[in-house]
Amino acid sequence: MFARWFYISTSRLDEIDTEECIREIVNVSIPRNRSLEVTGALLFTGRNFVQYLEGTPTAIEELKASILQDPRHENVRTIASGEYSHRRFVTWSLAYAGPSQFVANIVDRASEDALQGSGEQIEALAQLLAEFSIRGRS
Ligand SMILES: Cc1cc2nc3c(=O)[nH]c(=O)nc-3n(C[C@H](O)[C@H](O)[C@H](O)COP(=O)(O)O)c2cc1C
Structure with a gap:
């Protein structure tokens, strides 16, 4: 069984x-996630980070503890967390969207929907991350 943290x-x-x-x-x-066998994606919109992490519950808890106290961001809001049946990402990758206001707006809007919304909207945002991700970059 895997765990995930999506925020x-x-x-x-x-x-x-x-x-x-x-x-x-x-x-x-990249090296830390690889050694913990954690996969996922990080997307930066210029304003917000959206990150999806998946791995064993222990590995996810360990990373979460580091990331939560990182001063490079604030107002960390969980979109989804807990046990999850399968891995969605093959590697850990960076989906950098900063320079494009268009992309940033789409992601910010989808993030707000996912924060307030249903499983369907959470899956839609995860899918957006997967599509933006640069495969094989872990
Ligand atoms: C938005 C954001 C995402 C991050 N994602 C990861 C990550 O996926 N893996 C990782 O090892 N560190 C990540 N970091 C860095 C960690 O917060 C931390 O600085 C690093 O893992 C070193 O951990 P330590 O300070 O506990 O030694 C991220 C930081 C930020 C601000």
Whole structure:
């Protein structure tokens, strides 16, 4: 049985060196997620992060503890969490959407719907993440 944690948070990154900060997050995340056998996707809209993580319950709890106290974001709101029957992502990947206001707006709107909505809207947002993801980047 897998566990997942799907959340949205608000970025606290300085606009001046956003790219560099994201790079740092990715450089730490890829080896750590791989060693914990965690897969998923991280999407950055320029305002918000949307992240889907999946793995063993222990691994997800360990990562969650780190991510929750990370000062690079705030207002972390869980969209979905807990046991889940299967893995959706083959690798952990970064789906970076920052430079596109169009994409950012679509994702922000879908995130708000998922936060307030049903399983269907949660799945729709997860699917959006999967489609944006750069496959094989873990
Ligand atoms: C939005 C966001 C997403 C993150 N995602 C991951 C992740 O998937 N895996 C990871 O190891 N660290 C991730 N991090 C970094 C962790 O918060 C943390 O800095 C890092 O894992 C090192 O953990 P430690 O400070 O407990 O040693 C993320 C940080 C942010 C701000």
